[in-house]
Amino acid sequence: xxxxxxxxxxxxxxxxxxxxxxxxxxxxxxxxxxxxxxxxxxxxxxxxxxxxxxxxxxxxxxxxxxxxxxxxxxxxxxxxxxxxxxxxxxxxxxxxxxxxxxxxxxxxxxxxxxxxxxxxxxxxxxxxxxxxxxxxxxxxxxxxxxxxxxxxxxxxxxxxxxxxxxxxxxxxxxxxxxxxxxxxxxxxxxxxxxxxxxxxxxxxxxxxxxxxxxxxxxxxxxxxxxxxxxxxxxxxxxxxxxxxxxxxxxxxxxxxxxxxxxxxxxxxxxxxxxxxxxxxxxxxxxxxxxxxxxxxxxxxxxxxxxxxxxxxxxxxxxxxxxxxxxxxxxxxxxxxxxxxxxxxxxxxxx
Amino acid sequence: xxxxxxxxxxxxxxxxxxxxxxxxxxxxxxxxxxxxxxxxxxxxxxxxxxxxxxxxxxxxxxxxxxxxxxxxxxxxxxxxxxxxxxxxxxxxxxxxxxxxxxxxxxxxxxxxxxxxxxxxxxxxxxxxxxxxxxxxxxxxxxxxxxxxxxxxxxxxxxxxxxxxxxxxxxxxxxxxxxxxxxxxxxxxxxxxxxxxxxxxxxxxxxxxxxxxxxxxxxxxxxxxxxxxxxxxxxxxxxxxxxxxxxxxxxxxxxxxxxxxxxxxxxxxxxxxxxxxxxxxxxxxxxxxxxxxxxxxxxxxxxxxxxxxxxxxxxxxxxxxxxxxxxxxxx
Numbered sequence: 001x002x003x004x005x006x007x008x009x010x011x012x013x014x015x016x017x018x019x020x021x022x023x024x025x026x027x028x029x030x031x032x033x034x035x036x037x038x039x040x041x042x043x044x045x046x047x048x049x050x051x052x053x054x055x056x057x058x059x060x061x062x063x064x065x066x067x068x069x070x071x072x073x074x075x076x077x078x079x080x081x082x083x084x085x086x087x088x089x090x091x092x093x094x095x096x097x098x099x100x101x102x103x104x105x106x107x108x109x110x111x112x113x114x115x116x117x118x119x120x121x122x123x124x125x126x127x128x129x130x131x132x133x134x135x136x137x138x139x140x141x142x143x144x145x146x147x148x149x150x151x152x153x154x155x156x157x158x159x160x161x162x163x164x165x166x167x168x169x170x171x172x173x174x175x176x177x178x179x180x181x182x183x184x185x186x187x188x189x190x191x192x193x194x195x196x197x198x199x200x201x202x203x204x205x206x207x208x209x210x211x212x213x214x215x216x217x218x219x220x221x222x223x224x225x226x227x228x229x230x231x232x233x234x235x236x237x238x239x240x241x242x243x244x245x246x247x248x249x250x251x252x253x254x255x256x257x258x259x260x261x262x263x264x265x266x267x268x269x270x271x272x273x274x275x276x277x278x279x280x281x282x283x284x285x286x287x288x289x290x291x292x293x294x295x296x297x298x299x300x301x302x303x304x305x306x307x308x309x310x311x312x313x314x315x316x317x318x319x320x321x322x323x324x325x326x327x328x329x330x331x332x333x334x335x336x337x338x339x340x341x342x343x344x345x346x347x348x349x350x
Numbered sequence: 351x352x353x354x355x356x357x358x359x360x361x362x363x364x365x366x367x368x369x370x371x372x373x374x375x376x377x378x379x380x381x382x383x384x385x386x387x388x389x390x391x392x393x394x395x396x397x398x399x400x401x402x403x404x405x406x407x408x409x410x411x412x413x414x415x416x417x418x419x420x421x422x423x424x425x426x427x428x429x430x431x432x433x434x435x436x437x438x439x440x441x442x443x444x445x446x447x448x449x450x451x452x453x454x455x456x457x458x459x460x461x462x463x464x465x466x467x468x469x470x471x472x473x474x475x476x477x478x479x480x481x482x483x484x485x486x487x488x489x490x491x492x493x494x495x496x497x498x499x500x501x502x503x504x505x506x507x508x509x510x511x512x513x514x515x516x517x518x519x520x521x522x523x524x525x526x527x528x529x530x531x532x533x534x535x536x537x538x539x540x541x542x543x544x545x546x547x548x549x550x551x552x553x554x555x556x557x558x559x560x561x562x563x564x565x566x567x568x569x570x571x572x573x574x575x576x577x578x579x580x581x582x583x584x585x586x587x588x589x590x591x592x593x594x595x596x597x598x599x600x601x602x603x604x605x606x607x608x609x610x611x612x613x614x615x616x617x618x619x620x621x622x623x624x625x626x627x628x629x630x631x632x633x634x635x636x637x638x639x640x641x642x643x644x645x646x647x648x649x650x651x652x653x654x655x656x657x658x659x660x661x662x663x664x665x666x667x668x669x670x671x672x673x674x675x676x677x678x679x680x
Contacts (some may be wrong), residue, residue, distance in 0.1 A: 062638030154527055161614030163427070163639020186428035189639045196530055197625035211500050211527065227372060281380030344407075 022032065029300045030215070032059040033066020033079030036165050036220060037100055037200075037283045040320045041079075044307045052305075054299060063165050063189065064164045070286050072093065078286040081165020081191060086262030094286045095338050096263030097331040099304065101321040103221040103249040104170050104279040107209050107229040110136060114230060116243055121235035122177030122270065124276060128183060128216060129157055129174065131195035136214060142236070149339045152297050158208045158217035161198025163190040168282035170218050173269035177278075218279075221249070222319040236278045237270050247319040248277035278327060280321075287339065294341035301335055301348045308332075356536040405649035410643050419651060425616035425632075427640075434655055436616045440533060440626035441644035441656065444608065445601040447537025447622070448544055455541075456548030461578055476553065483546035489669070491610030491617055494539045499611055502538075503530025507623055526621040527576055529613065534622040536612040540604055544597030551596065555589030556582055588671055595667045602660055605630040629656045 031041075038060035039148075045056030060350040061069075063080040070078030071092060079099070083190075089096055106125060108118060120128075124140050127133045133140055136150045160167045168189045175182040178251040185191055199208040202223040209217040209229060221244055224231045233243050242248045255273040256266045268280040285304065312322040360478055411432065412419060422433020459479065507528035514520040561583050567577045583590070613625020614635055627635075629652045640646045 064639040067641060119558060156527060161609070161627075162635040165639075182377065186429045188640075190427040190636055191425065192426035192428065192616065196615065198627075198635070200609055200614070204610075206496065208531075210502070211496075294412040 027299070028055040028057045029077075029296065029298070029303055030057045030075045031066075031077040031079060031285075032061055032069040032075045033286075034063045034165055034283050035060040036081065036281075037320070038101065039222075040100055040311070040315050040318050040328075042328060043314050043318065044311045047310075048303055048306055054302065054303070054345050062163065064163060067286070070288075073288075073292060076287065076291070076293070076300045079283065080231045080286060081283045082168045082316065083261070083263060083265030083267070083283065084286065085265070085269050088331075089263045093289050094263075095289045095334065096284050096286050097304075097334065098264050098266075098267065098282040098323055098327065099270065099285050099307070100247055100257075100315055101253055101279050101280060101282045102172075102319070102325065103197050103244050103246075103321070104166055104218055104281060105231040105244040106216060106218050106234070107206070107224050108217075109209050109211075109213055109215045109230065109233050110150060111151070111213065116231065116233055117145075117148055118230070118232040119235065119241055120232045122173060125234075126174040126178035126181040128155055129159070129193070129195070130178075130184065131157070132180075134200070137176045152213040156212050156215040157193075157196025158205050158212065158215050159191075159196050159198055160191050160202075160205060161200050164201075165189060165281065165283065166202065166218070166220060167191060167271055169267065172267050173279050176270045220319075225319060234278050236274075236276050237272050239275070240274045241279050242275060244277055244320065246316065246321055248323070249273055249280045251275035252277050252280035253321065253327075254324055258330065259342045264327070264331065284324075289338050290340060290349075294347055297339065298341075298347040301339065303333075305332060305348070366618070380461055401485070401657065404650060404654040408654045411647035414644060415648075419648075419653070422617070423618055427636075427642075427645055430642065430644045432552075434629075434648075434652055436618050437627050437629040437632045437652055438655060438659070439618050440536075440612065441602060441628040441630070441659070443626070444536040444540055444612070444628060445535050445598060447534065448540035448601040449594065449598055451538070451541035452545045452548055452597060456545050456593070456597075457552055457583075457590065459545075459549045459551035460556050461582075463553050465574055465578060465582075476550075479549045479553075481546075483544070483550070487543065487604060487607040490543055491537055491607040494535065494607060494611040496541065499535055501530075501531035503528050507534075511623070522620045522651060523622055526589040526619070527621050528623060531611045531613045531625065532621075532623045533612065533626045536608045536626075536628070537622075539583055539607050539611055540601045542603050543604060543607060547597045547600060548593045551593030552590050555586040555593075558589070559585050561622050587674060591667060591671055595664065598663060600659060602663070603630055603656065605634045609634050629653070629659075 008329060025279075038058065041058050041240055042055065049055045054163070056196045058074075058079075063082055066078040066080055069075045074295050083092065084092075084096055106120060110118070120141070121144060124133065127140065134155055135152065136155055139154045148314045168187065171181070171185065171187045171191055173212065175185075175187045185194065197208070201207045201216075202219045205217040205219050206227045206239070208228060209215045217231070223229075224244070231244055233241050236242050252268050252271040255271050255276055256268055258264050258266055260266060264284070266282070268282055270278050271280065287297055287300060303337060308323065308328045315322045339347050341347050415422070415432065419432065419434055420436055422431075423435045424431050424433050425436060426432070459475075463476055467475065507530065510524050511526075511528060514524045562584065563581055565578055567581045572580070595679070608628050608629040612627060612629050612631055614631060615625040616627055616632070617624070619626065632653055633649050635644075635647055639650055
């Protein structure tokens with residue numbers, strides 16, 4: 001008992017000490033925004049702190065919140081799953097660049113169907129989420145899966161209930177491939193869903209799909225993998241069947257024309273390429289081109305450069321896809337050109 | 351001569367001391383009174399501040415949509431067409447289900463504990479009920495999603511759907527695919543959550559009934575049921591009503607547990623098994639990612655509506671109590 005009390009007291013003291021020492025260390029980098037990349041940012045930050053002593057204080061409050069906070073200048077960088085438009089970037093004086101990518105996969109709960117045994121294409125997926133296809137033995141699904149034995153079972157559609165970058169990218173893809181979706185539902189982080197029920201967060205959708213027979217939902221790839229859900233393969237823009245793998249996500253990114261959009265704001269949905277996974281998504285960082293606190297922004301850029309250079313393996317371990325080298329090079333060139341201190345001196349030098 | 355002077359001296363000294371004490375008391379009294387008055391005023395200031403900031407935050411949405419906001423079912427972030435009908439409906443229906451279930455059970459438990467229960471069981475059951483109130487709502491949500499909803503989906507809902515199949519009215523109230531989550535599940539979870547509030551308050555007020563009242567009723571040959579029905583409940587109705595209102599207040603505003611099990615669909619369905627949404631669940635779900643003034647403002651407007659609903663229900667219960675009092679008095 002006494003040892004227990006003593007060890008508790010010691011632990012409390014240790015915690016108190018560590019809290020007390022935090023403000024004394026070098027200024028932490030502050031950021032806020034998207035929840036989707038939070039695990040990898042946290043992992044990078046942890047490794048970066050061990051190496052440099054500079055920590056990251058990232059509030060994963062959602063992309064909307066991240067954009068609001070960077071506009072209010074309460075943080076050094078904002079993070080968003082949906083890119084800002086060129087017009088918005090010009091107006092606010094923000095620079096935008098992609099940090100990491102991931103894939104969105106359709107997951108199903110069908111008796112007798114194992115991962116990868118079901119194939120869907122974008123238009124059929126959209127019809128399911130529109131409520132036009134309501135049974136698993138529908139002709140449209142059967143035609144894509146001539147060998148599968150599809151049950152006579154109602155489809156339970158599960159979607160996100162919270163606003164989410166995942167929903168934004170998913171709906172962007174559906175709108176790209178299905179005119180009806182574009183017209184009736186549209187593209188946004190939160191939608192007026194024609195059918196189905198909503199679950200909070202990727203984990204909520206994953207759990208609901210896991211326990212609802214005949215259900216279909218969409219989650220980040222990592223959640224499908226961790227929860228051992230049955231994912232569906234997709235027919236991509238080139239008409240090829242692809243499996244959701246890190247390679248397929250990279251293929252989508254490799255074929256994208258990153259310079260076509262201001263602030264690298266390319267949505268990776270439905271990219272060309274035989275290997276490309278059609279629902280790949282990037283997540284972006286926002287910093288001021290002429291920051292009020294140049295040192296803080298310079299610190300943040302150093303962290304991002306370090307993550308680009310050394311973070312690939314850590315990203316892979318968490319099922320994220322690192323940015324291709326040519327994109328990284330272009331981003332770093334943009335930094336040294338566009339992001340400047342008070343005397344116009346670049347804040348980032350390679 | 352000297353004696354009287356001394357007496358006069360000592361009496362004036364005593365008067366001085368007394369006057370000083372009175373002054374001191376007057377000072378502390380006024381300080382204390384001011385402090386308590388300020389504390390009371392603080393509540394009003396806070397309430398006023400909340401009301402004002404809610405109205406200010408909701409104004410863009412309210413002025414854009416007008417009264418139609420209250421009766422529009424559509425909630426479309428893409429076209430920025432927002433209406434509060436579905437969340438209002440969900441909030442009221444789930445709370446109603448909770449109260450309809452929890453009030454009779456709560457009063458039943460209280461009657462058992464105060465009138466019928468063997469003394470040795472009284473404390474364990476009483477403490478168990480109070481512990482139920484201490485469980486954080488997120489736990490109810492997780493339990494609801496992982497344990498309760500699958501149970502309903504596999505066992506109860508298919509049975510009920512089959513049972514009422516073809517019965518007019520009831521068949522549409524209990525129809526549709528058994529998702530396991532939806533308005534009914536939320537109502538049931540809320541019932542469990544408000545039950546301890548209703549029970550413990552009802553039990554406490556039952557304990558306040560003077561034994562002499564009950565004893566005289568028993569003395570003239572009343573049964574336990576008659577004593578409970580005619581003496582205990584009428585004597586304590588204000589307290590019971592207070593407990594019910596407290597429970598209703600919790601049910602209306604409960605967020606996390608409901609968000610887990612309601613299905614979060616901005617739709618109004620005839621079936622209680624269908625997914626729906628409540629005001630607080632919508633706000634919790636969507637506030638973080640709501641960008642655009644109209645979207646954020648519509649969510650704040652939902653909060654304002656919940657504020658008004660809670661206020662109206664409280665006012666209605668006060669009014670009801672007043673009428674009961676007056677009738678009982680005459």
